[in-house]
Amino acid sequence: MKSKINAFMKEVEERNGHEPEFMQAVQEVAETVIPYIVGQDIYHGKNILMRMVEPERAVTFRVAWVDDQGEIQVNRGYRIQMNSAIGPYKGGLRFHPTVNMSILKFLAFEQVFKNSLTTLPMGGGKGGSDFDPKGKSDSEIMRFCQSFMTELYRHIGPNTDVPAGDIGVGGREIGYLYGMYKRLKNEFTGVLTGKGMSWGGSLIRPEATGYGTVYFAENMLKTRDDSIKGKTVLISGSGNVAQYATEKATQLGAKVVTLSDSAGYIHDADGIDAEKLAFVMELKNVKRGRIKEYVKKYPSAKYVAGKTPWSEKCDVALPCATQNEVNGEDAKMLLSNGCFVVSEGANMPSDLDAVHEFLNAKILYAPGKASNAGGVATSGLEMSQNSLRMNWTREEVDSKLKEIMANIHAACIQYGNDGNGYIDYVKGANIAGFVKVADAMLAQGVV
Numbered sequence: 001m002k003s004k005i006n007a008f009m010k011e012v013e014e015r016n017g018h019e020p021e022f023m024q025a026v027q028e029v030a031e032t033v034i035p036y037i038v039g040q041d042i043y044h045g046k047n048i049l050m051r052m053v054e055p056e057r058a059v060t061f062r063v064a065w066v067d068d069q070g071e072i073q074v075n076r077g078y079r080i081q082m083n084s085a086i087g088p089y090k091g092g093l094r095f096h097p098t099v100n101m102s103i104l105k106f107l108a109f110e111q112v113f114k115n116s117l118t119t120l121p122m123g124g125g126k127g128g129s130d131f132d133p134k135g136k137s138d139s140e141i142m143r144f145c146q147s148f149m150t151e152l153y154r155h156i157g158p159n160t161d162v163p164a165g166d167i168g169v170g171g172r173e174i175g176y177l178y179g180m181y182k183r184l185k186n187e188f189t190g191v192l193t194g195k196g197m198s199w200g201g202s203l204i205r206p207e208a209t210g211y212g213t214v215y216f217a218e219n220m221l222k223t224r225d226d227s228i229k230g231k232t233v234l235i236s237g238s239g240n241v242a243q244y245a246t247e248k249a250t251q252l253g254a255k256v257v258t259l260s261d262s263a264g265y266i267h268d269a270d271g272i273d274a275e276k277l278a279f280v281m282e283l284k285n286v287k288r289g290r291i292k293e294y295v296k297k298y299p300s301a302k303y304v305a306g307k308t309p310w311s312e313k314c315d316v317a318l319p320c321a322t323q324n325e326v327n328g329e330d331a332k333m334l335l336s337n338g339c340f341v342v343s344e345g346a347n348m349p350s351d352l353d354a355v356h357e358f359l360n361a362k363i364l365y366a367p368g369k370a371s372n373a374g375g376v377a378t379s380g381l382e383m384s385q386n387s388l389r390m391n392w393t394r395e396e397v398d399s400k401l402k403e404i405m406a407n408i409h410a411a412c413i414q415y416g417n418d419g420n421g422y423i424d425y426v427k428g429a430n431i432a433g434f435v436k437v438a439d440a441m442l443a444q445g446v447v
């Protein structure tokens with residue numbers, strides 16, 4: 001089996017060896033899906049996984065814009081349309097200086113499996129730009145978004161490709177992008193998700209990724225007759241996903257003790273309660289400040305510069321910042337401090353060493369493509385509401401979200417149960433996500 005996986009990876013490397021994050025995401029899938037394919041006659045001779053690692057289409061484009069000083073700036077825009085076997089391409093846009101082909105291809109590849117797991121009809125895509133929103137004025141953000149959409153609009157549409165937010169792209173950016181699309185096409189359609197409530201958005205979409213990550217942790221804990229209530233929780237990041245993971249974990253009776261950004265983390269031994277979270281939301285979403293300001297407001301908390309939260313004691317860790325933020329050493333530290341639940345809010349936050357540490361320790365470990373799927377699932381629900389020209393209530397959307405997270409959990413058990421009571425959620429998510437897309441590709445022939 002190892003030689004089959006190695007032979008496959010060698011061929012992938014010939015074309016993509018210069019894209020480390022993409023190679024990492026493919027490796028993780030190959031390790032679990034190739035052994036499954038070998039046992040299934042219908043996939044033999046179809047080269048299906050090789051077809052899945054090649055994007056159906058990838059566009060890059062110039063994004064020129066004028067800053068507040070009147071200087072002309074140039075960034076690079078991207079959209080990777082990875083797989084449309086089960087629905088229109090769907091996935092976020094990331095604005096961050098580290099954005100490149102490798103990062104976006106890993107995200108688009110993971111998105112294909114994640115979207116399949118949601119049970120909704122969505123293919124996978126991802127896009128964005130190396131534009132850095134930090135320190136930019138509102139007008140600069142607007143001009144950048146308008147320039148970005150002036151090219152992107154040719155490649156997307158409500159039945160073709162439906163982008164949404166990711167790192168650096170939230171409600172404000174989706175608004176500016178939507179306004180420009182509408183102007184260019186003269187059409188009011190559900191071409192983006194994460195829209196505002198008065199112009200086609202869905203209740204619970206802002207909350208969905210963080211809430212879903214906690215719902216998934218609850219589902220995992222239930223398999224051991226346990227719950228998140230009373231647990232000490234480490235959360236990384238302090239953006240959209242981290243904020244709503246904090247809110248839901250706290251509502252369910254857990255104590256969240258950390259948040260972070262790329263400069264360091266805060267630890268509050270008393271827990272980040274609703275009032276403190278409201279401060280963080282104002283700080284991050286309105287003032288666009290840094291997490292270290294938390295300790296000025298709450299001096300009993302500590303700020304640790306230049307470090308991630310993983311050396312702190314916890315029962316549950318929810319990495320909600322970015323890829324490869326948990327390495328093998330971090331994983332060992334978490335395990336030795338008693339952590340036994342990891343539910344990933346971010347995409348691929350654990351590197352391959354960390355994944356293997358968690359799997360070997362047989363803890364409750366959920367990969368992002370399963371545990372953070374609540375965000376895109378609720379985007380799918382936003383698309384449904386747009387098509388129906390109706391809005392569901394908060395309760396309706398939240399109960400559908402809960403049901404979807406429970407279904408994803410059940411799919412992971414179906415394909416990831418080792419027969420001795422241990423559930424390998426990595427294997428479960430990869431195979432369950434793969435089967436639906438692969439079967440659709442088989443039915444549609446070699447295209």
Ligand code: NDP
Binds near residue numbers: 166209262372
């Ligand atoms: P935001 O932009 O709202 O927040 C990102 C947070 O992560 C910030 O606190 C940011 O800190 C931190 N961060 C970003 N890059 C780094 C880095 N290189 N090192 C350390 N910290 C970093 O993004 P989201 O909350 O939306 O996204 C967070 C993660 O969740 C990403 O992996 C994203 O792909 C994933 N995700 C998001 C979904 C969504 O619906 N938004 C859905 C599913 C997954 P700083 O301000 O210092 O950059």
Ligand code: 2IT
Binds near residue numbers: 091092164193
């Ligand atoms: O990684 C993700 O799933 C997202 N950034 C959300 C994508 C979406 O289309 O809502």
